[in-house]
Amino acid sequence: MQVPAPFEYERATSVEHALTLLEKYGQAGRVIAGGHSLIPMMKLRLAQPEVLVDINELAELSGIDATPSALWIGALARHADLLASPEAGTLFPVLHDAERVIADPIVRNRGTVGGSLCQADPSEDLSAAFAAVRAEAVIQGAAGERAVPVREFFDGPYETAVGTGELLTGIRVPIRPGTGSAYAKVGRRAGDWAVAAAAAVLTLDGDTIDEAGIGLTAVGAPQFVAAEAEDFLRGGAATAERFAKAGAIAAEHCRPAADQRGPVDYKRHLVAVLTTRALALALTRAEA
Ligand SMILES: Cc1cc2nc3c(=O)[nH]c(=O)nc-3n(C[C@H](O)[C@H](O)[C@H](O)COP(=O)(O)OP(=O)(O)OC[C@H]3O[C@@H](n4cnc5c(N)ncnc54)[C@H](O)[C@@H]3O)c2cc1C
Numbered sequence: 001m002q003v004p005a006p007f008e009y010e011r012a013t014s015v016e017h018a019l020t021l022l023e024k025y026g027q028a029g030r031v032i033a034g035g036h037s038l039i040p041m042m043k044l045r046l047a048q049p050e051v052l053v054d055i056n057e058l059a060e061l062s063g064i065d066a067t068p069s070a071l072w073i074g075a076l077a078r079h080a081d082l083l084a085s086p087e088a089g090t091l092f093p094v095l096h097d098a099e100r101v102i103a104d105p106i107v108r109n110r111g112t113v114g115g116s117l118c119q120a121d122p123s124e125d126l127s128a129a130f131a132a133v134r135a136e137a138v139i140q141g142a143a144g145e146r147a148v149p150v151r152e153f154f155d156g157p158y159e160t161a162v163g164t165g166e167l168l169t170g171i172r173v174p175i176r177p178g179t180g181s182a183y184a185k186v187g188r189r190a191g192d193w194a195v196a197a198a199a200a201v202l203t204l205d206g207d208t209i210d211e212a213g214i215g216l217t218a219v220g221a222p223q224f225v226a227a228e229a230e231d232f233l234r235g236g237a238a239t240a241e242r243f244a245k246a247g248a249i250a251a252e253h254c255r256p257a258a259d260q261r262g263p264v265d266y267k268r269h270l271v272a273v274l275t276t277r278a279l280a281l282a283l284t285r286a287e288a
Contacts, residue, residue: 004042008051015140015169018055023142023165025051031167032056033076033115036107061114061169064088071173075114080105082113092133092173093285094181094199094278098125101183104191114168117153120160123193127154128215128224129183132199135173141166151223176211179203180286184274185217188261194218195261196270198226198250200278202238204286209233214246214275219267220255228253229275238283240276247276 010025012018022029030049032038033056041047055061061076066087073082082088083099102108102116102125116126117137127150130137136147139162148161150171155161162168185197194217201213212233214226229250236242256267 002043004039005045005048007042007049009054010051011054011057013057015058015060015167018053018058018167019140019142019165021051021053022167025053027164029053031118034078034111036103036111037115037119037121055167066091066175069175071175073113073171073173075112075117075168075170077113079103079108079111079113079116083108091175092129092181094129094132094183094201094282095126097183098129098185098197098199101125101185101187101191101197113171117150117171118160118162118168120154120156120158122157122220123218125183125185125194125197125217128197128217128221129199130171130173130215131224132201132213132215133173133181134201134213135171137161137168138170138172139163139166140169145169147172151225154223176203178205178210178286180282180284180288181213182278182281182285184278184281186270186274193261196256196267196274198247198271198274198278200275200282202233202279202282202286204238204283207237209236209238212246214250214279216250216254216271216275218256218261219271220257221250221253226250226253226271226275233279238286240280243276243279243283244272246279247272247274250275 028050061074089096130150181201197217199215203211229246251268251272
C-alpha cells in the first residue's frame with residue numbers, strides 16, 4: 001500500500017504554537033520536519049498519525065552556532081546546513097565526515113538533523129556521531145525544557161526520549177580542547193545506508209587519551225556506543241596497536257544482524273577495521 005491513511009495537517013508558526021498543537025492532539029499528533037523518513041513510513045502504513053504538525057516554518061530551530069563551550073545545532077537544521085557549517089566542520093569533523101556519506105543531495109537538502117535523531121533508525125549515521133561526541137538532546141514540552149544525553153536518548157529502534165506533546169529543539173555538543181574526531185563508513189554503493197560505520201572521538205592530555213568516544217552504526221551497539229572499547233582506551237597511550245585492540249573489542253561487543261547487507265562476521269570485521277581507521281584519523285586531527 002503506497003498511499004498514506006487519511007490525516008489532518010497543521011502548520012506551526014512558532015515553537016509555542018507547535019507545543020500547543022502537540023499537546024492538543026496528544027498521541028494522534030506527529031511532528032513532520034523534512035518528511036524523508038515519516039512520509040515513506042506513512043505510505044507503507046507503518047505510521048498512521050491522525051494529525052501532522054509541520055514545523056518547517058520554525059526558523060528559530062534552524063540555527064547552527066558555536067560558543068566557547070558548545071556547538072548548538074537546531075533540530076530543523078538540514079543535513080546540508082550542517083555540512084555547510086564551517087564551525088561544525090572545524091570543531092567536529094566527525095559530523096562533516098558523516099554528513100558527506102548520508103544519502104544524496106536531495107535527501108540532505110530536506111532531511112533534518114532533528115528528524116534523523118528522532119527517527120532513531122539503527123542505521124542512522126548521525127546517532128552514532130552524536131553519541132561519540134557526547135552531545136545532549138534538548139527537548140521542550142509544556143513543562144519546560146530538559147536536556148538528555150544522546151547516549152540516553154534512544155529507547156530502542158524508532159523509540160526516543162521525546163514524549164507525547166514534546167519537541168526536540170536542538171542538539172548541544174560540548175567543546176573540549178585537544179579533541180579530534182572522525183567517521184568511517186562502508187555502504188554497498190554511494191549514498192546507501194551503512195553496512196557498518198564507526199565514529200571516533202579522542203581528547204588528548206599530552207600523549208594520554210583523556211577521553212574516548214566511539215559510536216557504531218547499524219551493528220546493534222547499545223545506544224550506538226562501543227562502551228567497552230572506550231573504557232579500554234581511556235587513560236592509555238594513543239598508539240596504532242591500542243587502536244587495533246579497541247577495534248577488536250568494539251567488534252566483539254556489538255550485536256550485528258545478518259541481512260541483505262551482509263553476514264554477521266563480515267559486519268564485525270568492518271567494525272574492527274572502521275573503528276581502528278576512525279581512531280587513527282581522530283588522533284591526527286587532535287594533534288593538528
Ligand atoms: C533515499 C534515502 C536515503 C537515506 N540514506 C541515509 C543514510 O545513508 N544515512 C542516514 O543516516 N540517513 C539516511 N536517510 C534518512 C534521512 O537522513 C532521514 O530521512 C532524515 O534526515 C530524517 O529527517 P526528516 O527531517 O526528513 O524527518 P521526518 O521524516 O520529518 O521525521 C522523522 C521522525 O522524527 C520525528 N521528528 C522530526 N523532527 C522532530 C522534532 N524536532 N521533534 C520531535 N520529533 C521530530 C517525526 O515525527 C518522525 O517520527 C535516508 C533517507 C532517504 C529517503
